[in-house]
Amino acid sequence: MSLGKLKKVDPREVWKHEAHDFTAWLAQNENLKELGDELGYTFVLLATEASVGGFNCDILAEVEDTKSKVVIENQLEITDHDHLGKLITYASGLVASVAIWIVRDVREEHRKAIDWLNEHTDDDIDFFLVKIEVLQIDESPYAPRFEVICRPNAWAQSVKDASAQLTLSETNRNQLDFWTQLKLFASEQKSLVRLQKPSPQHWMQMSIGSSQAHISLTINSLKGLIAAELYIYDNKELYSELKVRQQEIEKEFGEQLEWMELPKKKASRVKISTACDFFDQSKWPDYFTWLLAEAEKFYKVFPKYIKSAEQMLDPDSQEE
Secondary structure, three states: OOOOOEEEEOHHHHOOOHHHHHHHHHOOHHHHHHHHHHHOOOEEEEEEEEEEOOEEEEEEEEEOOOOOEEEEEEEEEEOOHHHHHHHHHHHHHOOEEEEEEEEEEOOHHHHHHHHHHHHHOOOOOEEEEEEEEEEEEOOOOOEEEEEEEEOOOOHHHHHHHHHOHHHOOHHHHHHHHHHHHHHHHHHHOOOOOOOOOOOOOOEEEEEOOOOOEEEEEEEEOOOOEEEEEEEEOOOHHHHHHHHHOHHHHHHHHOOOOEEEOOOOOOOEEEEEEEEOOOOOHHHHHHHHHHHHHHHHHHHHHHHHHHHHHHHHHOHHHHHO
16 A cells, blocks of 8 residues: 655745735635634635734634624744734724634744733633644645634633534523623623623623622523622622612612622622513514613622722722
């Protein structure tokens, strides 16, 4: 049996010019699709050499189903600070949700930098570091291959979740769909609140700038209710300090709230709810509007009262 010999080819032998050759090749539908398949997206090309101030982004695309922006920075060399800076500049200037850096080789410090960005930025932006390799067996045609070096921490789990949707109950699938659409709605409305990654469950939470509490949005399909609430962890004293200022808080909030100490439980809640028919998807846009409006009021009103209450309970924290 005669076997061929597999070898690696310098990408510069295939694409002599980074912009004229490699970017033009990658922008072709079948190659952009191959990259998207590797990362778990379907990309649609918008432009090459897209202007960002005095710079040009190699490729500007969008994710087919969400229409969120994708920036791709190509570098047929080993990673350097200049291209890392450009990637961040393009992602910021074009308000991208996905930023991809495609390179010939990777320096360890730049791998760590991309991992750091994924760990310290919110769920609205995903950074990928991808190595481009070219393989050949004897004198066969070149075979490009994308190798993902860095990806968001939740990427693998999100792909797994997506593939597992077929095993979810109808209610779970509807919950996941509801939160996914709400997150997109919040992004389109340029909301102040930052929603977490959607999951097939009856709640979604967001940070309010305190380790003692967060905002939670909930669906109760059995009772026909949706709600927004301040969820306070194991801290009844914090709840009591806020309850003392109930009248002041509700005046600023603009609505009466349901104050739930829950003495038999560790947590406490401050909540507002409204009726809903969760399984009537034609009404979802109205529910999105209501939930987002209430979440924004919690986000605007409560942080200062929480901070004041925490300082009352721990005066030393004011000095830090």
